[in-house]
Amino acid sequence: MARLLWTIWALMLNSLRLSIFRTCFAIDLEDDYGRPLTTSPPITTFLFATSVYVIIVNSTLFPQSFRKPIPVFMCLYEFLATAFFLEFAIACLWTPIDIHILNTLPTNLIYVT
Numbered sequence: 001m002a003r004l005l006w007t008i009w010a011l012m013l014n015s016l017r018l019s020i021f022r023t024c025f026a027i028d029l030e031d032d033y034g035r036p037l038t039t040s041p042p043i044t045t046f047l048f049a050t051s052v053y054v055i056i057v058n059s060t061l062f063p064q065s066f067r068k069p070i071p072v073f074m075c076l077y078e079f080l081a082t083a084f085f086l087e088f089a090i091a092c093l094w095t096p097i098d099i100h101i102l103n104t105l106p107t108n109l110i111y112v113t
């Protein structure tokens with residue numbers, strides 16, 4: 001189980017849209033003209049990030065068969081792993097779902113009314 005204190009900083013940085021691994025996922029979050037793809041309310045992204053964070057906190061980030069590193073390196077490892085998983089989940093999972101919902105929902109709502 002990951003420590004809550006060290007991983008909560010990764011969630012807070014993600015909520016403030018400060019990313020550590022921005023260069024890795026910049027292509028997935030912007031269109032060809034550099035505009036952000038996600039135009040939904042920020043609360044939906046935060047709720048998705050929080051659900052991914054709960055899964056991360058309840059899992060073991062460091063294999064138990066390995067020797068435990070010193071606490072300073074373990075805290076840094078948990079922080080960076082949590083930040084990577086959050087940014088990866090938002091860029092590669094949530095952004096395509098969000099784009100699909102925002103593109104298909106208005107056209108389908110026309111037929112309902």
